[in-house]
Amino acid sequence: MRSLDDIGDTFDIGGDLTVNRLGFGAMRITGPNILGDPDDPAEANRVLARALELGVDFVDTADAYGPGTSERLLAEAGVPDDAVVATKGGLLRAPNGDWLRHGDPDYLRNAALCSLDRLGVDAIDLYQYHAPDPDVPIEESMRALADLQDRGLVRHVGVSNVSVEQLERARDVVSVATVQNEYNVADRTHDDVLDVCEDEGIGFVPYFPLGGGDLGGKAAVLDDVAVAHDATRRQVALAWLLERSPVVLPIPGTSTVDHLEANVAAADIDLTDDEMARLS
Numbered sequence: 001m002r003s004l005d006d007i008g009d010t011f012d013i014g015g016d017l018t019v020n021r022l023g024f025g026a027m028r029i030t031g032p033n034i035l036g037d038p039d040d041p042a043e044a045n046r047v048l049a050r051a052l053e054l055g056v057d058f059v060d061t062a063d064a065y066g067p068g069t070s071e072r073l074l075a076e077a078g079v080p081d082d083a084v085v086a087t088k089g090g091l092l093r094a095p096n097g098d099w100l101r102h103g104d105p106d107y108l109r110n111a112a113l114c115s116l117d118r119l120g121v122d123a124i125d126l127y128q129y130h131a132p133d134p135d136v137p138i139e140e141s142m143r144a145l146a147d148l149q150d151r152g153l154v155r156h157v158g159v160s161n162v163s164v165e166q167l168e169r170a171r172d173v174v175s176v177a178t179v180q181n182e183y184n185v186a187d188r189t190h191d192d193v194l195d196v197c198e199d200e201g202i203g204f205v206p207y208f209p210l211g212g213g214d215l216g217g218k219a220a221v222l223d224d225v226a227v228a229h230d231a232t233r234r235q236v237a238l239a240w241l242l243e244r245s246p247v248v249l250p251i252p253g254t255s256t257v258d259h260l261e262a263n264v265a266a267a268d269i270d271l272t273d274d275e276m277a278r279l280s
Contacts, residue, residue: 004055023058025253103133
């Protein structure tokens, strides 16, 4: 199969970090329910190594994945040396698996230092505020990230799970390189955020790009288009995201090499205008 480097569809994060637009989400290389170590650490390493072989050079993770496990595994596999690594801070994992928002500026500064240590890097390529905390004004949280950037510990700053209004408030404090929101062919809730990103040249990183496996009412048309391309429903869903806007950087995640290779192959699918219209 062709690598992403051969396909040549890239985006410049923050204007200077050039990556292939189809990245990899490293949430699923952890244990069940995104807690602890994976059942098969060797397979996790094989997935990461194969992703790099295929030209994947943008990898997304977070301190809450494990917690800490995903970042540590990336470092052990040498990924930060060969790819742009984006991580996130601002969510805690409860023992029952709940996600707890924590946007205190001091906490975020300390979380970033811990991520630096786990990733084994001197500076984080892209550090994203994982989710706004309703108890902390977003401006205060973003000032902590701006401070990290000023100190050279973070190259670029991103936000996640934001509305247009929250994005604009964040941009009043610091230059925002990326936005990471839930988005896929079946869930267009954040079309307005994507439109702002496209207008401003901000990378838009859709998480759950495959809808967590549930693409709802789009399943029938996805299957129909897939037949025309000798592809799968999920491959067409990824191809749609890549066609949706030049600022979109999908990050499908998987814990197996087979699924990884199938995801990367989606970048080679060219959807027609009619197919895009039907899917939209």
